[in-house]
Amino acid sequence: MTMAEFKRHRRLRTSANMRALVRETEVTVDDLIYPVFVVEGENVRNEVSSMPGVFQLSLDNLSAEMKEVSELGIKSVLFFGIPAEKDEVGTGAFHDHGIVQRAISQTKEEFPELLLIADTCLCEYTSHGHCGIVHDGIIDNDESLGYLVDTAVSQAKAGADIIAPSNMMDGYVQAIRKGLDEAGFTNIPIMAYSVKYASAFYGPFREAADGAPQFGDRKTYQMDPSNRREALREATSDIEEDADFLIVKPALAYLDIIRDVRNQFNAPIVAYNVSGEYSMVKAAALNGWIDEKAIVMEKMIGMKRAGADLIMTYFAKDVARWLKEDN
Template sequence: MFARHRRLRLTPAIRDLVRETVLTPLDFIYPLFVVEGKNIKQEIPSLPGNYHLSVDRLPEIVEQVLTAGVRSVLLFGLPEKKDEIATSAWEKNGVVQQAIHQIKKLFPAIWVITDVCMCQYTSHGHCGIVKNGVVQNDETLEYLAKIALSHAQAGADMVAPSDMMDGRIFIIRGRLDGGGFPNLPIMAYSAKYSSGFYGPFREAAHSAPQFGDRNTYQMDPANIRQAMLEIESDLRQGADVVMVKPALAYLDVIRHARDRFDVPIAAYNVSGEFAMIKAAAERGWIDERRVALETLTAIKRAGADMIITYYALDACGWMLEIV
């Protein structure tokens, strides 16, 4: 006698009952790009449906986020002034600091995560201090800690270091604890690969390196054992959540991390992954809703507890339609 697996696929009702992986709005973290100026809401060409927003225009988007059922945002700042040491990244009235104040004042329940890095704020576009054309690991750590502390002081709920410098979680944790924020969690970009999928983001964040590349600090896409070491190190140093980035091309890394570490795991469904689906859908080659939801389901199925995605708002609408 052979098994009749199709019995559990015959109707939508039975498929819903036996579904093993279910997406909800609470799985999503929505990225926001905040710029200096007033009354700015400009669609990002490479990320359709996503915008550069001035602080005064943030409330309308955050309200949409909450209405959709999403409870978390990830802030990226685009300053007007850049220099070699990313001074504007930790200024008290920096663009991200202002954004945090605005969001928490109007929407105290939303969970505000801030990207902690230097690339958007440096004139050279690298994620740390550069000397003689080389990114200096240890010298960079102090600057990252200053940025993280400034975000905490502005009211951030969680900081997310994305630079990939060795030891930055240890230094940031110490600085937060010493600065009066022992309960502020850290989401570490632990396994952040040197990927070709970041192109649209670098355009959106004005963060492309002005020379060279990031291969000396971001991970080689060929390596998975190294990713486990990075995650283990970040957890030892005080990370509360770890991240794999990108997500779709690194589902095996997410799964390995899920099997090995009993901690919350985030996955970043990055700009290139989003843009490819958008572009193919615009040409009529794929069903955007179906492929986007399939992609997000795959990321969760691989083991991610939370998904950073530009599709968060669309996905929530589509899921409501399905229900």
């Protein structure tokens, strides 16, 4: 090949403005969903030891957090609850005065512009720490569905804008959709945790949400990390059952799955940048080993490039600040 024949791809990289002109993928503040942990009690602001910068917040401290979120331009918040008491069926999950229900009601009144997403699961509320009802050491799929429906309806009554069921029970989208419709919430969308792997990356979350299983593991309902085609079967079922969003969780080790789901479906795709992915970066940054901003923003771009429309991330406030600084 002569000098005149090869392609000069570097022409489109010659300056910052040139690179910006041809940039294919961008992250904006509108892409971000910020997970928040709410806890019973007063004057609680406990930093999660394995997740620096992430806190368990009582309701009296929630307002300041939501004010900061709103001022940063973040439009969506995902609530996880930590109840004062737990029992075998997770009553705190579906009680009208449960911690998430109260957090939703309070935030909706104070910050009506925020889009409030309710995590719909039982694991933080059950004494055994599993995402469904347990009999003789086995998670009863079909009995669990009724409790999940009750939880979703109570969250919608409290003012949730989106129901996000994370339990991975078979038929959960269909059951929740039917329950919401019968309760008059036909316009409340379901953000389904459609592709949720049994991942080691969830470790820090279990400290934050006090939701570790007391026996066994969750491998009978969360997916095997080795499986790729199974993800499309799971997502197909949820779409057929009328899910409005599809979540892939975790994100970084599953970018191929995000792309597969994106290629197969037209619904909005959500990448959950989970706790372990957050903690690894924070630990390295605190030790001065990496440039935190550069690493995080590259991760965000990677998730968007893989096909995610939205990103659930504990870095949401940091990303929102960095985007403001850069503009």
